Amino acid sequence: MKKTFTLYSLVTLSFFANNTYAQINENFDNGLAPLEANCWQFTNMMHATTPSGYVINGNGSAYSEPPVSSDSLRIMRTPLLDIGTSVDVSFIYRISSNLNGQATRFIKLDLVNSAGVIVQTLDSFSIINSATTATVYNQTIAVNIPGQYRFSLTMGGNTGGGNVRTSIDDLSVNAPVIGCVEINKLLPVHLISFQGNMNKNNKVTLNWTVADNETAKSFEVERSSNGRDFTTVGVVFAYEKMGTESYTFYETTSGTDKVMYRLKMIDKNRDVDYSRILIFQLKSTTTNNIKIIGNPVNDKLTFSYTSPATQMVDVKVYDMSGKIVLKNKVNSLEGSNVVSLPLSSTFIAGMYIVEVNNGTELQSSKFIKQ
Numbered sequence: 001m002k003k004t005f006t007l008y009s010l011v012t013l014s015f016f017a018n019n020t021y022a023q024i025n026e027n028f029d030n031g032l033a034p035l036e037a038n039c040w041q042f043t044n045m046m047h048a049t050t051p052s053g054y055v056i057n058g059n060g061s062a063y064s065e066p067p068v069s070s071d072s073l074r075i076m077r078t079p080l081l082d083i084g085t086s087v088d089v090s091f092i093y094r095i096s097s098n099l100n101g102q103a104t105r106f107i108k109l110d111l112v113n114s115a116g117v118i119v120q121t122l123d124s125f126s127i128i129n130s131a132t133t134a135t136v137y138n139q140t141i142a143v144n145i146p147g148q149y150r151f152s153l154t155m156g157g158n159t160g161g162g163n164v165r166t167s168i169d170d171l172s173v174n175a176p177v178i179g180c181v182e183i184n185k186l187l188p189v190h191l192i193s194f195q196g197n198m199n200k201n202n203k204v205t206l207n208w209t210v211a212d213n214e215t216a217k218s219f220e221v222e223r224s225s226n227g228r229d230f231t232t233v234g235v236v237f238a239y240e241k242m243g244t245e246s247y248t249f250y251e252t253t254s255g256t257d258k259v260m261y262r263l264k265m266i267d268k269n270r271d272v273d274y275s276r277i278l279i280f281q282l283k284s285t286t287t288n289n290i291k292i293i294g295n296p297v298n299d300k301l302t303f304s305y306t307s308p309a310t311q312m313v314d315v316k317v318y319d320m321s322g323k324i325v326l327k328n329k330v331n332s333l334e335g336s337n338v339v340s341l342p343l344s345s346t347f348i349a350g351m352y353i354v355e356v357n358n359g360t361e362l363q364s365s366k367f368i369k370q
Contacts, residue, residue: 024078024151024173029059039079039180041150048167056092056134056169063096063167064155074155076168081175083111084146088174089122090138091153096165098129105157105166109141111149113271114181118152120144127157127166134169147270148178189216189267191275192244196261198280206249206261208275213238213245220264221249227260227277258282258322279322282362289363290356293338296368302340305356305363307332313358315339320351332358343369 026035032047044065048054054063064074095105109122122141151173155166189210196206210216216238222230236247253259259282263275293302307313310333317326325347330339347369355364 022177023175024081024171024177026171027058027060028062028169028171031060032062041075041077043073043075045074045076054096054165054167056094056167058169061167061169063165066164067157074166076153076171077112077116077150078152078171078173078177079180080114080148080150080178081173082178083143083149083151083175086140086142087122087151088138088140089151089172090136091171092134092136092169093127093131094134094167095127095129095131096163096167098132099127099164102158103164105155105164107137107166108154108156110152110154111143112152113147113149116150119147119149119270145266145270151175189213189238189265189273191263191265191273194263194275194278196278196280198282201252202254202282203250203252204259204261204280206251206263206278207246208263209244209246210265211244214240214242215267215269216245217266217268217270219247220266221251222262222264223251223253224260224262224277225258227279230262232264253282281322290354290365292354292365292367296370297343298370300340300342301354301367302338303354303365303367304336304338305332306336307334307358308361309358310334311358313356315341316355316357317341318353318355320353325352330356 028035028047031049032040032042032045036042042062045062046054046065047060048063049060050058055061062076067074089109093107099105105127106124107127108124110118111120111122112118120143122143123139153168153171155168190212192209192211194206194208196204198204206221208219218238219236220232221234221236223233224230233251234249236249239245258279260277260279262277265273265275267273289306291304293304301317311331313330313332315326315328315330316324319325326341326343328341330337349369351366351368353364353366355362357363
């Protein structure tokens with residue numbers, strides 16, 4: 001006889017008051033409705049009872065409708081759980097018949113926060129035709145950031161396969177059940193300011209101030225050269241202090257272009273938020289050899305520069321906010337070169353910076369567009 005997780009009204013208070021003893025151990029024999037009343041979530045999921053061909057074990061199983069398009073997802077989510085550094089997950093799954101042609105089915109395991117946002121994908125795998133017989137999934141999975149999450153099980157696949165359903169039974173997750181609402185929820189850390197500067201030796205100083213400092217856990221300083229791909233270059237742990245607090249981070253960087261920084265802020269609830277991006281122009285080690293011809297300019301930008309070799313160079317024009325408004329590749333000859341670039345009508349009057357970069361050396365100069 002399988003144990004049932006269904007929470008009846010008589011014992012609900014007992015579960016939530018003493019959640020360290022309640023864990024997920026569900027056999028779906030009593031249907032989905034009692035589970036939904038206790039904070040489970042089901043999207044495009046059905047319930048089969050004996051003698052249906054979709055039942056795996058006992059008197060009932062949960063099953064998914066076949067996908068009708070490649071983005072048709074069938075989702076099952078538990079109540080909020082108190083997830084530690086690892087989680088044991090087990091369940092039995094089966095497809096109702098063999099898949100034909102290009103038809104596919106998959107199962108994906110996630111941790112999602114109370115807003116339904118995926119915090120970590122635990123596992124994902126394709127279902128093969130041998131799964132027409134019951135197949136056991138049983139894994140211990142490391143958790144990146146422990147916290148209060150729903151365990152989410154998503155089923156999907158490509159169209160095809162007719163009426164091939166995916167059934168799930170005997171789901172077990174060894175994490176204490178919290179219920180519908182997060183407990184001991186603190187307000188997220190609030191960033192008041194984030195600023196920085198770079199000295200002539202490319203030493204970067206970042207300063208930031210937060211309110212509600214007591215809710216902060218740590219700050220990860222992330223660096224990027226393109227504004228898309230960021231790498232963590234330092235971690236600053238929050239002080240044990242109430243109210244407003246300020247922090248500083250130092251780094252000496254190198255390169256011949258720009259460097260960008262942002263803060264990844266993690267609070268004690270393991271919620272994550274990001275700051276705006278700060279952009280610094282690295283100091284060039286080369287003499288500025290760009291000479292603007294006819295400055296201010298009108299409908300075209302003409303300038304000369306010296307190239308140490310015959311090579312392709314990147315030419316970029318930035319506005320004063322650091323946004324790239326023009327970029328081109330130019331074939332340079334060794335020695336002096338003159339380049340003329342047309343300026344489109346989108347160029348408004350103001351100050352700009354033209355930059356020539358050969359991969360190892362950077363030259364730049366300011367010009368005014370009339």
